[in-house]
Amino acid sequence: MGKDSKAAGGKGKGKQPAGGVMMLHRRVKEKQERGRSRNLHICQRFLPFSATSHGNSRHILCEKQGKINEAYKKLQDGWLSNGDKVPPAEFAKIAAEYSECPSGKKGGDLGWFPRGKMAGPFQEVAFNTPVGVTSAPFKST
Structure with a gap:
């Protein structure tokens, strides 16, 4: 466990141990997953689903609670x-x-999508919201 153990640990100049690359990759992936879990949506089902196997909805997606609340307030003030x-x-x-x-450039239109394609919470809201009804804001990945 002399000089070789220090070199294997990667504390010298120049080279980074393979574990450091994996650790960095894991941190980037965790950050992306945290970012996805904070997405907030408002969903509107605007066409009947075909035999409940496919959906067609519009949505508004925001990362910040304040922004989604502002969009929902506009919908409330005008209609809800x-x-x-x-x-x-x-x-x-x-x-x-x-x-x-x-x-968003297409008015939030997601087109037709099969059951099982969207993230759990989004899919539940999209398939359970009556036609023409707008959901309250909710979190989804």
Whole structure:
């Protein structure tokens, strides 16, 4: 356990031990996963699903609670406070303004997707929200 044990530990100049690369990779992956778990959504189902196996929804995705709350307040002030359903065109306008997802440019339209493709909480809300109804903000990956 003389000189060789120090070199194997990687404390010399120049080379980093393989474990350090794995540790860095793990930290990057953990940071990405933490970022994904903080996504907040508002979902609107706007077409009936085909035999409950495929869905078609719009959504607004934001990383910050304040931003999703602001978008939801706009929806509430215009429609939800009256108990009315938010028209798809109005939801699309707010999605284009607030959503941080690439689908925001298309009014939050996610197109048709099969059951099982979306993350658990999002899928549950998307498939269980009545047509035309807008969900409250919720967290999803």
